[in-house]
Amino acid sequence: MTIDAAAGAGGGAWFAAGASIAGASHARDGAACDDAWSVARRLDGALVACVCDGAGSAPLGGLGARMVADAVASHLASSAAPLGPEAIVAAHAEARDLLVRAALAREVDLEDLACTSVAVVASAGGRVVVGHVGDGGVVVRGGGEVRLASAPARGDEPGETWFLTSPRWREHLRVAVVDRVDAFAAFTDGCERAALELDPPVRAHQPFARSLLEYAIEVGDPPRLEAELRGLLESPAMAATSDDDKTLVLAARAAASG
């Protein structure tokens, strides 16, 4: 196997594949998937991804997730500002404003639209900036190593986490920057148990994360990755780890750099 592990400025163009499936608990209730994802590409070669999980306790959580994923991705895709932590915060502030307006228009509580957000900007040079409110996570491959770039945030109660609708969302928005990245995966909490080692310290489960990211680089074919990713999320092995909705966006830079 000849994977060029030399991450950094020499990498090829970013490509991405994503999939989202309703978990068994939702399928049982006849409910739709409350996760959403969105990916956008910038003219400067950067890739933007956002995955969101509508709060189970929020009647319109799925709508909130859809709105935030789209708004964060499109804000970051069109922003003229440098793609650093400030841009990620601004994108979330704008997405949250949309939620506020939607709640007013529908005459519902803002909390009815509660959702988490995992946003990733990957520049052409291999710098990854993550903005993250709530659970879910991001694993990255950088310098040949695969690790957890942003971990799920947990409250005291099981399933309790933070949402963009919280008045204190800025305190809960965590930003991470990783350089020399050539692949990453961002996912909602339905994938956590499969992809991570949750006994502290929380870390990437290498047989999942490393295999997935290396495979993406190796295959380099988004439609194929997307079909296979859906198969993975729907697999009995994944279902056995969680009956929640599962969403994962997989992105990588083509291995051949010249």
Add this chain to the structure above:
Amino acid sequence: MSNEMLARVSVNTLNRERRQPLILLLDASGSMADKLGEVERGLAALRASIVEDTLARSRVEIALVTFGEAVVLHGDFVEATRFSAPPPFAAGATPMAEALLFALDAAREKRAACRAAGIDCFAPWIFLVTDGEPTDLARWTEAVGAVRAAEQAKSAAVFAVGTRHANFERLRQISPTRTIQLRDGGWQTMFRWLSTSLKAKSRSRPGDEVPLEDPRKPDGWALAP
């Protein structure tokens, strides 16, 4: 189409399931002697019912605490497959306040242990069954306050079940909304309800409200108020 990704990527199967602890807090004072047969059968049925449910089996953990001559924890929290009821024994007074305080401590420790291990843990259920009234009234106010505080903090859910001669005024002080009078001969239905409810709770997603079957329905195990 073959899915090579599926063949390459290995899901972590070693993360442990979230926990739904149950503390059975059973009156073992002298007056319970004639009900121990029912209790024993009920515990066996509870165990069997949880063991046959693949999800509940890996999520529900049971600890049995009796209060009579003393407050006794019989073993620690165990999964249902490893749960076995101790030989039935009833004697002495009814230190219900001490038992409640003990159960709240056990619930707190269980959650702390789960947290340290990175395991999600639902608020433990404390299921109190008595045929009488507390004899340790010196600690009663303390126990009521501690139960209320735990309920408020959603760190435990307390059910207070009394048989016909139980002191329901006291029980309602502990749990205004979950005090239930056991119908005569309703023991097995009660244990069946408990296992059904635990299974529903353990299947739920964190944050979900889990509606429990009303034990006061016509063929239920509770007397209508």
